[in-house]
Amino acid sequence: MSSSEAIVSTAIAGAIIGAAVGGWINDRFGRKVSIIVADTLFFIGSIIMAAANGPAVLLFGRVFVGLGVGMASMASPLYISEASPTRVRGALVSLNSFLITGGQFLSYLINLAFTKAPGTWRWMLGVASVPALIQIVLMLSLPESPRWLYRKGKEDEAKLILKKIYEVEDYDNEIQQLKESVEMELKNTEKISMMQLIKTTSVRRGLYAGVGLAFFQQFVGINTVMYYSPTIVQLAGFASNRTALLLSLITSGLNAFGSILSIYFIDKTGRKKLALISLTGVVLSLALLTVTFRETEIHSPMVSPFESKQFSNNTCPEFNTATLNNQKWNCVRCIQSSNKPTCGFCADHNKIQPGACLIKNDFSKNQCGKEKRAWYTQGCPSNFGWVALVGLGLYIIFFSPGMGTVPWVVNSEIYPLRYRGVCGGIASTTVWVSNLVVSQSFLSLTEVIGPSWTFMIFGVIAIVAILFVIVFVPETKGVPIEEVEDMLEKRFVQIKFWKKRDSLGSQKH
Incomplete structure (x- = not known):
């Protein structure tokens, strides 16, 4: 393993641990505390990396950063979801995804700005501590999740927060649903265990949908595109490192643009339909990349x-x-x-x-x-290189608004309140484990079977993902969080799209 691979892998390994532990911290100490702890870990990691005097210290700092990222990856959407009105819940969780992808784009620009500064890499790593510190300060002034507070017996505090979130006509209904949900959960005093999660029908079905979406989000190949976009650009026949980095910046910008589209569409189109549209586009994009790279291999220039x-x-x-x-x-x-x-x-x-x-x-x-x-050294000259770039751009544009955000939105709203932190942690851990497997195998696959067959494998997985979403993922658009449990209890196979809710707030079937 190269030093760069070790640095990437260390952060992802930290994220896996952070996501796994973060689920327990979310339920035990609250969403707000989890986010503050994640920010603190990220802040400490950034300072350690900026001050590193050798590879070992740098890797140690990356572990802290990974732990923070893993914890925040589920705590943030969970907090946003539980503190949002139903009608804009999806848009606000999607906004979180946009800020992440927008931050990635901004990091490219910051790195470019520091390329000629003394101690370049220390500035690049150290500047990441600033937003973490800002968020710690801002989070101290924000309230805890009202749903978590209500479940912990702090009903008056929860009601005050909910009054600020909901319109007067919706407030009583939300309180009643939340009260019934908590009363039902408090009847079950059994300690949460994996066996209990599996035995509980609504939780088990929620995990099928949530963990499955988390798995497919990574295994359709998104992070191979984000981590290795300069390499893919070179595989497409563009030799210049400068050109590859510039095109990677464009890729990152497209990813942020796709997140903006998600904010607009996720509460209008719905989670399930948006995921299906996204995956269909991903399949077509990967088919284009497969054919293009295959043509490049067949018509590769001869060696004289x-x-x-x-x-x-x-x-x-x-x-x-x-x-x-x-x-x-x-x-x-x-x-x-x-x-x-x-x-x-x-x-x-x-x-x-x-x-x-x-x-x-x-x-x-x-x-x-x-x-x-x-x-x-990685790709070959080709007349088809520009087609590969079109395929790469289409892949990002289709993936980002749907599969880039839908798994996080669904996982923040599909589980019963008592299990939400733990199940969210399981889904988040799935994301990071899948991320590690895919990112570490991509370059090896391209060397063994070539980029064309590698993209074809991702395409086949995306087709399987479409079938999975059709069968197992429910539509949670416009459904109050407390009613999602009842929806899952009644129905396992989700082939039929959920229709609009009637004026009484009951689900039409």
């Missing part, structure tokens, strides 16, 4: 023995052996050479014409550059 020999003794040894055996190589075969040393492709001035296969090192890169040629 004559071109390769022009670079003295730096020709790829494996290519020399293949030439002696009358084997013809193309660029893809060159950069995927399995023996040591690994090799790279120095393109012809007309990039799709035969080029040279050379040992992958700085000398080869510099020699290729002196000839005003492009140097490829």
Whole structure:
């Protein structure tokens, strides 16, 4: 594992632990306390990383950051959901997703701003402590979740907060539903356990939907796009690191734009329909990427023995052996050479014409550059590269408004109050474990089977996700949180979309 992979993996491992522990802290100490603890961990981690004097200290700081991110990933949407009026609940949780994706875009810009500053990386890591500190201060002035307070017996405090959230005509109804929900839960004094979660019908069905959405959110490949977008751009045939980073910035911007769309559509279209529209677009985008990368592999520029020999003794040894055996190589075969040393492709001035296969090192890169040629080590020159970029852009635009936000919204509102923190923690842990598996296997998969088949695998998983959403995910749009439990009790298979509620507030079937 490379140092960069170790740094990424350490943070994700911390997030897995933070998400798992965060569910218990959410239920035991409240949503507000959980968010403040998460911010504190993030603040400490950022300071440690900025002051690091070696890799070990840097990794130690990343663990703190990961713990904070894992805890906040479910605590924030849960707090927002429980402190929001029903009619705008989805939009406000989606706003949380927009602020996350917008923050990612902003971080790219901040990193660019600090590229020429003394101690560049320390500023990049240390500046992350500022928003964490600001949120700690602001959270101290905000109330606790009224639903959590009500369940903990602080009814008067909860009612005061709910009066500020709901219109007068809705307030009595919300209080009555909350009272009935809490009374039902308090009858069950049994300690929460995994066996109890499975035995409780509404919780079990909620977990099917919530954990399934969390799993598919990651396994359709989103974080391979976000973590490795510069690599994917190079796989599409764009050799320049500068170009790859610029296009990655655009990718991050599209992700933030998609989150804005979610704010508008999630309470109008509904969670389930938005997820299905999103996944359908993801399937089409991945199909386009699969075909494009396959065409790039098939029409890869050939390797010319004559071109390769022009670079003295730096020709790829494996290519020399293949030439002696009358084997013809193309660029893809060159950069995927399995023996040591690994090799790279120095393109012809007309990039799709035969080029040279050379040992992958700085000398080869510099020699290729002196000839005003492009140097490829991850992807190959192609006439189809721009189509891959279109596919990448479409993937982000379709994913972000739907599968980027719907899993978080559904998981913040689908579980009974007593189990909400624990179940949310399970779903959040699923997200981070899936994230780790996908992000750590992506580059290995592209090396073994190529990017085209890798994207096809993600596409097949997205098709399975569509079927899963149709069958198991209920529509929670406009349904008061306290009524979701009753909805799940009555129905397991969710193939039929939930219709609009009638004037009495009961669900039509």
